[in-house]
Amino acid sequence: MSPPTSSSSSATTDESLSAATAAAAPCARHALLCVRDLHYRLPPAARGTADACDASGRLLWQVPLLDWTPAHSGGWVHLKGDNGSGKTTLLRVLAGMQSPTGGELQWAVPGTERVHYLHQQPYLFDTSVSGNLVLAARWQPQRRSAGQQRVQVEEMLDWSGLSDKARQPARSLSGGERARLALARAWLSRPPVLLLDEPAANLDQAAVEQLATRLEQMCREGCAVILSSHQDNALSDGCSARWTLTEGRLHTESLL
């Protein structure tokens, strides 16, 4: 995993002609996210792993230019796109978990670990509910004393509404509870940006609404959220912007 700010100089395709000029444009002053000529190509169909990064694969998507400056603190983006349009890959590239095949992206937050990505089905560690939070408290980028960590864990148990299940194995939780625990675990260290991959998938209506309440609260506290889904749902209702991924292009529109 290389940092997302790494640049690639392969500007040989014709699409990148306009992008080449865009790439030169400086980032907007207060942009939280600044993207220049970012693109991702699938590995060539022939399963040669050696040249996985060869630019001859099919272009999955490209984002020639994007400056995201949330209108208010927080900001809530709905990343919409059909299945297979590359939403997950885009989110993972934005989170720095996967390298793009070219282009630049820059977050105006210190350290890429402050951009938190949550899997479509979040992975819960094979320990108790509170154990999962204890791990997050121990690993968070800011150092906290053991006492402070305990307070954080208690707080997040309360926040997720799982206080009475603190000692249960995390994997015995229901789907909605799992989603809330994963969200609480991510939110414990108060990351400035949270990327959620299809958070509403496999959840019933009540669980989605409980998730929505908490996401709204996070936004009020200044967290920028990008969540993906292939259709509108209860979570996308409160969004301030919609990014649509169609035919390999990202279209942005403000919903305010």
Added chain:
Amino acid sequence: MQHRHSVSAHRLLGAIAALSLGALSILPVQAADNIIRLATTTSTYNSGLLDNLLPPYEKAHDVTIQVIAVGTGKALRMGQDGDVDVVMTHAPGAERTFVDAGYGVEPHGVMYNDFVLLGPKADPAAVKGMQDVDAALSKIATANAGFVSRGDDSGTHKKELTLWKSADVVPEFSGYKSVGQGMGKVLSMASELQDYTLSDRGTWLAMQDKLDLSVLVEGDARLFNPYQVILVNPANHEGLNTDGARELAEWLISKEGQQAINDFRLKGKALFHASHGETGFDAQQTADSTSPSQGKVEQAEPRS
């Protein structure tokens, strides 16, 4: 599906049972009267003496002799348990106990070879050329030089313990290493560690090219190593081939057998000296067995 499964399981079980029965059916053949099982020491076997002696005998008498080469302790134990028909060993004390306890009958002195005291060429304890092996051992103990002991209850080990005893040394100095391994292994350990050790001459001759050791003390009468052949007492066990074993023992002490032993050469040197009826040898044997309980003590405390 399940039915087919159980059928194949039955077949498998049947096959396994058939195989085991087949294997078992081979066993009784071993009790046949044309097989003699001889437990003997590694020294006679590894030196090549038996390979030289036995094939002509087997051919002439139409028997197969199965040689099990182990330490004297194990060989006598196998005799006691009736696992073999006859033993040929070289630990007079233990052999006397073996016969006295009724495990063996008809002991005969067959031959002797001798032991040598080996050590590094640097000879830190300065024992080279000494005529008195007891004095040499005391010097080694006083100098606290390294000494590798067989420690495996073998005839050589028993011999070594007897020598320490007659030298009036308790072998517990820190350089003393009891390793519980065969002669060849002990020799290479002594060579690696540049320690002293006691070896039978046969193994030493066979291995000397590969070792960084030399003979320091030899020729002392106390270093003689008498071999006896003893039949396992047929009264204790059924199915022993005692007749075959007796025939073999009698051949070994016959004029012909004794001649064959004397004629055996390893690297051009005579190793074994036929000794049946030799008075000098018998005197030696008696001297070695002055304390009848000696073998028993060693059996009980093999690591001493």
Added chain:
Amino acid sequence: MSLWETTQEAMGLLLRMDAALWEIIGVSFRVSLLAMLAAVPPALLIAFVLVRCAFPGRWLLISLVNTLMAVPTVVVGLLLFILLSRAGPLGDWHLLFSQPAMIMGQILLALPILVVMLHAALASVDKRAWETALQLGASRPAALWRLVMEARFGVMAALVAAFGRIIAEVGCAMMVGGNIAGFTRNITTAIALETLKGEYAQGVALGMVLLVLALALNLLLGLLRGRGQLAVQA
């Protein structure tokens, strides 16, 4: 002597806390535990690299390690003997016939089985576990430790199997240890020796120790696995 009498005598030796017997047991445990301590960290790293990194020749390496697992212990012993012998390249270390030499041999024996079983254990953990740990800010060592915890039953099985192999092996210990009483004589070389001497009771007593050990380790493993879904302190 009947098997029953031998067993009785063996039990007697164990219960009387025969000092020589327990010293032998102590050598076995000291050597094998130290060997495990030395072998586990590198084995874990190799297994982790094999799981995480796709490099050319990776499958060749895995096959190689699988093959090494089948190498007889005496062959490892012979190799080490040649290396450590006075005439060998490492002869100056003067390690032959010492506990460190036995430990080296057992490390070599434990490594392949540890790598293979740890690799299988770590590979069975969901790929998202590693990503999630890093996302939550874990350092790489911390994330690796978490992977080990996620795969703890497989990891335990690997440790038990490796420990079982090295404490029960005789070829290498005999060859490079030399079976020196009070120094390098361990359970297995002592059994080999006692059997050679016809002293079966000692051998059986030591064999029972190994048997009880194997039983205890497997019970422990079963107990842990039974608790598999229960919370374990994070």
